[in-house]
Amino acid sequence: MFSLFPIDNGVCASEGFFCDGISAGLKQDSMPDIAFIYSDIPCEVEALFTQNKFQAAPILHYKNYNTPFKTNFVLINSKNANALTGIQGLKNIEEILQELQKLHPQIHNPIMSSTGVIGVQLPKEKIIQSLQKIHLRHKNNKQASLAIMTTDKFNKTLAFEVLLKDKSRFRIGAICKGAGMINPSLATMLCFITTDAAIPKEDMKPLLEEASKTTFNAISVDGDTSTNDTILLLSNGKSKAYNKEAFLFALTQLMQHLALEILRDGEGSTKLVAFEVKGAKSKKEAIKAAKALSQSLLVKTALFGCDPNWGRIASTIGASGIECDPNTLEIYFGEVCVYAKGQIFFDDDNEKKAAKILQQDSYKITCNIGLGKESFIAYGCDLGYEYVKINADYRS
Amino acid sequence: MFSLFPIDNGVCASEGFFCDGISAGLKQDSMPDIAFIYSDIPCEVEALFTQNKFQAAPILHYKNYNTPFKTNFVLINSKNANALTGIQGLKNIEEILQELQKLHPQIHNPIMSSTGVIGVQLPKEKIIQSLQKIHLRHKNNKQASLAIMTTDKFNKTLAFEVLLKDKSRFRIGAICKGAGMINPSLATMLCFITTDAAIPKEDMKPLLEEASKTTFNAISVDGDTSTNDTILLLSNGKSKAYNKEAFLFALTQLMQHLALEILRDGEGSTKLVAFEVKGAKSKKEAIKAAKALSQSLLVKTALFGCDPNWGRIASTIGASGIECDPNTLEIYFGEVCVYAKGQIFFDDDNEKKAAKILQQDSYKITCNIGLGKESFIAYGCDLGYEYVKINADYRS
Numbered sequence: 001m002f003s004l005f006p007i008d009n010g011v012c013a014s015e016g017f018f019c020d021g022i023s024a025g026l027k028q029d030s031m032p033d034i035a036f037i038y039s040d041i042p043c044e045v046e047a048l049f050t051q052n053k054f055q056a057a058p059i060l061h062y063k064n065y066n067t068p069f070k071t072n073f074v075l076i077n078s079k080n081a082n083a084l085t086g087i088q089g090l091k092n093i094e095e096i097l098q099e100l101q102k103l104h105p106q107i108h109n110p111i112m113s114s115t116g117v118i119g120v121q122l123p124k125e126k127i128i129q130s131l132q133k134i135h136l137r138h139k140n141n142k143q144a145s146l147a148i149m150t151t152d153k154f155n156k157t158l159a160f161e162v163l164l165k166d167k168s169r170f171r172i173g174a175i176c177k178g179a180g181m182i183n184p185s186l187a188t189m190l191c192f193i194t195t196d197a198a199i200p201k202e203d204m205k206p207l208l209e210e211a212s213k214t215t216f217n218a219i220s221v222d223g224d225t226s227t228n229d230t231i232l233l234l235s236n237g238k239s240k241a242y243n244k245e246a247f248l249f250a251l252t253q254l255m256q257h258l259a260l261e262i263l264r265d266g267e268g269s270t271k272l273v274a275f276e277v278k279g280a281k282s283k284k285e286a287i288k289a290a291k292a293l294s295q296s297l298l299v300k301t302a303l304f305g306c307d308p309n310w311g312r313i314a315s316t317i318g319a320s321g322i323e324c325d326p327n328t329l330e331i332y333f334g335e336v337c338v339y340a341k342g343q344i345f346f347d348d349d350n351e352k353k354a355a356k357i358l359q360q361d362s363y364k365i366t367c368n369i370g371l372g373k374e375s376f377i378a379y380g381c382d383l384g385y386e387y388v389k390i391n392a393d394y395r396s
Numbered sequence: 397m398f399s400l401f402p403i404d405n406g407v408c409a410s411e412g413f414f415c416d417g418i419s420a421g422l423k424q425d426s427m428p429d430i431a432f433i434y435s436d437i438p439c440e441v442e443a444l445f446t447q448n449k450f451q452a453a454p455i456l457h458y459k460n461y462n463t464p465f466k467t468n469f470v471l472i473n474s475k476n477a478n479a480l481t482g483i484q485g486l487k488n489i490e491e492i493l494q495e496l497q498k499l500h501p502q503i504h505n506p507i508m509s510s511t512g513v514i515g516v517q518l519p520k521e522k523i524i525q526s527l528q529k530i531h532l533r534h535k536n537n538k539q540a541s542l543a544i545m546t547t548d549k550f551n552k553t554l555a556f557e558v559l560l561k562d563k564s565r566f567r568i569g570a571i572c573k574g575a576g577m578i579n580p581s582l583a584t585m586l587c588f589i590t591t592d593a594a595i596p597k598e599d600m601k602p603l604l605e606e607a608s609k610t611t612f613n614a615i616s617v618d619g620d621t622s623t624n625d626t627i628l629l630l631s632n633g634k635s636k637a638y639n640k641e642a643f644l645f646a647l648t649q650l651m652q653h654l655a656l657e658i659l660r661d662g663e664g665s666t667k668l669v670a671f672e673v674k675g676a677k678s679k680k681e682a683i684k685a686a687k688a689l690s691q692s693l694l695v696k697t698a699l700f701g702c703d704p705n706w707g708r709i710a711s712t713i714g715a716s717g718i719e720c721d722p723n724t725l726e727i728y729f730g731e732v733c734v735y736a737k738g739q740i741f742f743d744d745d746n747e748k749k750a751a752k753i754l755q756q757d758s759y760k761i762t763c764n765i766g767l768g769k770e771s772f773i774a775y776g777c778d779l780g781y782e783y784v785k786i787n788a789d790y791r792s
Contacts, residue, residue, distance in 0.1 A: 052714040052715045053718075053719075053720050054710060054711065054713075054714030054720070081707075083711070084710050086723075086738040086739070118707025118708070119706060224715050227710075227714060292620075296620070311477075311480065311514030314515070315448065315622060317450075318449040318623060319446075319447070319620050324449050324450070339515070342482040343482070344482075344515055
């Protein structure tokens with residue numbers, strides 16, 4: 001048994017972690033655009049990176065470390081993704097981190113992360129100049145979470161304290177960025193998670209992958225990830241406490257909350273919708289169908305108009321490529337069944353009930369394929385007017 | 397050698413074909429909503445249908461005919477797709493066509509086609525009432541092309557006369573409907589093609605499929621087709637003229653023109669863009685990458701803003717799943733190279749040249765993957781403000 005409760009300080013809530021956000025003059029009005037995370041003892045580290053074949057320079061730099069390796073520092077800049085920048089992009093990282101280590105010799109195997117414009121070299125001089133503002137003992141989670149933002153409308157952070165049965169406790173916290181544009185497609189998702197749990201190295205990657213499946217992956221667009229997407233987990237074991245089940249639960253809750261925050265930050269979106277597909281023949285098909293629904297622009301626009309358009313939902317399932325049959329399919333808006341096994345239930349009364357569900361800010365649409373036992377929930381938001389303007393104007 | 401030139405009368409240009417559009421009172425203001433195509437001698441027929449697993453009742457009805465079969469009549473209604481309508485949907489078709497054959501006993505193996513709202517039974521009585529207005533000898537191509545429209549802003553039709561080397565000639569013509577919403581996704585594409593060419597039955601399907609690949613399929617969204625998409629080809633051989641190469645050329649030109657018309661009819665779209673992918677390892681990959689580009693909402697919004705955002709183009713290729721390498725990739729806006737093999741060519745001068753290309757109404761973006769020999773051109777349009785409003789309000 002264990003319990004968890006939210007606490008302040010996000011990515012520097014865990015013992016031994018520090019963070020801050022500073023301005024290198026990359027954003028307007030001296031808004032913070034460089035963040036760092038520091039641990040006063042070395043950390044185990046694991047990362048999940050984008051599937052995009054053109055992984056940005058910071059990802060290539062990370063991969064150049066001989067694994068397994070320990071680190072105590074992450075440097076993050078916004079406004080520039082350092083992607084498609086070739087050899088110069090990597091050299092710039094090395095130069096910046098060398099200057100950093102001159103200032104703070106205790107920094108070991110530093111990791112860099114970037115988000116912003118693609119195809120432009122880093123403003124290296126400005127970044128190097130700003131390193132002097134780094135104070136390793138600062139605990140300014142808010143500044144760090146603001147510094148990593150690009151198109152986000154609000155900062156995203158959360159931390160938990162987890163109390164185990166034997167009264168030992170550990171902490172886990174994170175900052176992340178990303179805005180659910182049409183989907184979170186190609187708007188980089190970065191998530192930095194720190195913990196003082198005494199998690200064994202070999203648990204880190206499997207638990208990270210497990211938690212991702214139902215959270216960040218449930219809002220993502222397969223085949224449409226940015227050059228920079230990163231989830232990084234740093235653990236320094238300082239609390240000496242650990243329980244695998246409790247850690248996975250806390251990690252999942254953390255990532256779930258942050259993933260939904262990313263969705264809520266969609267331009268012009270007004271609704272958060274869970275698309276549940278049940279009764280699919282395979283897990284792969286359940287995921288495919290659920291994501292097809294959460295990504296269907298015709299479905300999203302109907303939801304924006306609060307229109308219980310079950311026809312578009314059925315058609316999207318039919319087009320998704322999974323095995324399905326109109327005679328076994330069922331569709332629900334919330335608890336209201338509008339179609340089941342070849343029968344349409346959409347008289348005036350039911351249509352009104354369904355429309356009422358769609359007036360809510362948040363609800364679930366369920367499709368039971370009726371051919372198997374597998375299920376998946378994908379999350380999506382509706383599509384509003386704002387989205388086009390922001391995308392047409394932003395060079396990223 | 398052969399030559400072709402455009403002629404009037406679209407789908408009833410070919411000898412022995414007749415057509416018209418009438419009103420069954422399904423649309424407002426007595427606009428035509430029922431179309432028919434009739435041939436005074438029986439026709440060979442081939443069809444390409446949607447890949448959607450929930451094929452609409454009219455498609456199921458067609459498939460119930462014992463193939464091969466000849467037909468001389470196609471009845472098309474708009475405002476209702478007769479999709480997800482179960483057994484009743486099929487019965488309604490049978491009843492309507494029976495009434496039709498009572499009025500015109502010479503009608504043989506009639507085909508029905510529908511487009512419009514999904515999940516609502518056909519307004520059968522109104523349709524049956526309207527059948528009396530059908531005059532088999534009418535040649536009203538414009539009315540027919542208006543009758544099949546749903547969200548289209550303009551009717552789409554074209555016909556060619558083809559002159560062969562031996563001075564023999566045949567005709568081929570069509571009407572179609574579809575509007576390039578975000579993509580033509582889930583806005584049904586219907587295309588009815590008639591010809592008096594003496595095309596052998598066994599050539600019809602292969603040539604239809606061949607011509608579709610670079611035309612209708614080059615604007616479509618894989619995994620996102622409506623319940624009703626149909627391309628129908630009727631041939632009555634009346635001209636006694638035929639040449640395979642000439643027919644394929646004419647058919648392809650016809651479908652190309654109509655496919656681009658569908659794209660131009662996208663809500664709020666202002667530009668027509670060809671996305672050419674060259675140097676891919678396989679044809680499948682060339683198609684995958686080209687379609688990823690033509691469908692990428694971040695690319696489409698950048699194009700709307702006339703922004704030569706090559707970073708989004710590169711990132712979309714990298715996310716598409718094909719084999720690619722930043723060190724072999726080249727990107728061109730028109731003839732202007734902005735990125736090649738790890739080098740960025742985007743100084744002020746080049747950026748201005750690229751931006752000028754993007755001011756045009758129509759242009760090509762080329763990506764050379766540099767890993768193979770296969771290529772494909774997908775067509776897309778930009779994404780404007782109008783699109784959300786129309787989709788949120790339309791129950792279809």
